[in-house]
Amino acid sequence: MRELPHTHSCFVCGESNAIGLKLRFTTDGRVVHTRFRLRAAHIGFRGVVHGGILTTVLDEIMVWACAVPTGQFAFCAELTVRFLNPVRPDDDIIATGELVANRKNRIFEAKGVLASSSGRPFAEATGKYLPITKGDLTGMMTDLIGDTSWLRTDAASPVVNR
Numbered sequence: 001m002r003e004l005p006h007t008h009s010c011f012v013c014g015e016s017n018a019i020g021l022k023l024r025f026t027t028d029g030r031v032v033h034t035r036f037r038l039r040a041a042h043i044g045f046r047g048v049v050h051g052g053i054l055t056t057v058l059d060e061i062m063v064w065a066c067a068v069p070t071g072q073f074a075f076c077a078e079l080t081v082r083f084l085n086p087v088r089p090d091d092d093i094i095a096t097g098e099l100v101a102n103r104k105n106r107i108f109e110a111k112g113v114l115a116s117s118s119g120r121p122f123a124e125a126t127g128k129y130l131p132i133t134k135g136d137l138t139g140m141m142t143d144l145i146g147d148t149s150w151l152r153t154d155a156a157s158p159v160v161n162r
Contacts, residue, residue, distance in 0.1 A: 001026040001033070004064055005146030012060040015145065023057070025064050032064040032097045035117075040089045049087040051123075054114060055079070057095055058125040062110035065097035066129045071152035073137060074108050074129035081125045092117045105131060 004025040006013040011020045025034045036057075044050035059076050066074045087093065094115050101109035108129040114122040132140070134154070141153060 001028055003146065004032070004068070005144045005148050007143045007145065009143055010060075012056060021057070023060070025061065027064070027068050029068065030098060032061055032068060034061065034095045036093055036095070037090050038087065038093070043089060047088060049089060049091075051081070051083055054083070054087060054123050055081050055125070057093075058097075058112040058114065058123065059127065061095045061097035062112045062125065062127045063129065065099050065110045065112065066108040067151065069099050070102060070105065070108065070131075071150055072105070072108075072131045073140065073151070074131050076127055077107070077130050078128040079125060080127070081123055083123045084121045087114070087122045091122075093122065100126075 004027060006015060006024060008014055008016040011017055013023050013025065014020045015022060021036065023034050023036050025032050027033065038049050038053060042049050042053045058081060059079055063074060063076070066072070094117060095112065097110055097112040099108055099110050103109070110127050110129060112125045116122065137153060141148065
């Protein structure tokens with residue numbers, strides 16, 4: 001398993017983000033993994049973790065799942081989440097993500113899963129991601145910590161209207 005880079009500022013993986021989750025991701029070269037616990041500060045309804053926090057983690061792991069095989073970071077264009085079982089604060093959560101389709105380096109399709117350590121599914125997601133343009137990527141690369149030599153910084157990604 002190879003440890004993936006993280007950032008200074010990201011809510012999910014940023015080491016300098018005071019309110020962030022500070023997650024770290026690993027990969028076997030195909031699937032991206034992380035293991036974590038959320039706290040009571042992350043609840044929506046009493047005793048249940050907010051679905052938006054879970055969605056944020058699913059989006060993040062799918063971004064990394066796109067980056068690992070393509071060497072390119074991408075922005076989420078479409079995200080579908082299905083919540084299967086409630087997550088309680090202090091549940092041990094295993095997140096996995098993988099790229100399921102690369103449409104000519106113009107659209108990446110990924111899937112992500114959150115499950116308990118015993119395999120009970122909490123949520124699953126699919127997403128479509130658009131490669132980040134070289135101009136947008138330049139500033140983002142300066143925020144990364146760790147080995148980034150495998151990332152493509154010369155990609156002539158399509159211009160995305162935002």
